[in-house]
Amino acid sequence: MTMSEFARSGEGLPQLDFFTIPSDDVMATQTFYSCLGFQFAEERHGKGPLHFSTPIRTAPQAVTEIYPRRTMTLGFIVPSLDETIIKFQQAGVTFEDKSTNIERIITSVDPDGRKVILREEETEKE
Numbered sequence: 001m002t003m004s005e006f007a008r009s010g011e012g013l014p015q016l017d018f019f020t021i022p023s024d025d026v027m028a029t030q031t032f033y034s035c036l037g038f039q040f041a042e043e044r045h046g047k048g049p050l051h052f053s054t055p056i057r058t059a060p061q062a063v064t065e066i067y068p069r070r071t072m073t074l075g076f077i078v079p080s081l082d083e084t085i086i087k088f089q090q091a092g093v094t095f096e097d098k099s100t101n102i103e104r105i106i107t108s109v110d111p112d113g114r115k116v117i118l119r120e121e122e123t124e125k126e
Contacts, residue, residue, distance in 0.1 A: 025112070073117065
């Protein structure tokens with residue numbers, strides 16, 4: 001079975017429960033990811049640090065990739081790149097349009113230097 005066939009079937013795959021994004025500036029990072037549509041709530045576990053959390057959806061064919069040592073790259077599918085671009089502009093976030101004639105893509109870098117790749121959610125065409 002190829003990787004793409006395996007991913008499509010979902011057979012035997014664990015489900016992503018959570019992941020942590022370490023940050024030197026939690027507020028700036030929370031603002032950046034809020035531009036993507038995430039709605040964060042403040043949390044604190046016992047005497048641990050104040051931090052933010054948000055529920056996530058996973059794409060049907062979401063993958064985890066292991067690369068030779070490099071900075072983490074995050075990829076998200078957003079409902080509307082146009083809305084995300086407006087929010088980025090309002091927040092002063094820089095981005096680059098990497099769209100092709102096949103799909104819309106923008107890339108940015110979060111406040112901690114992680115590359116973030118955004119694609120637009122596909123909608124049913126009538």
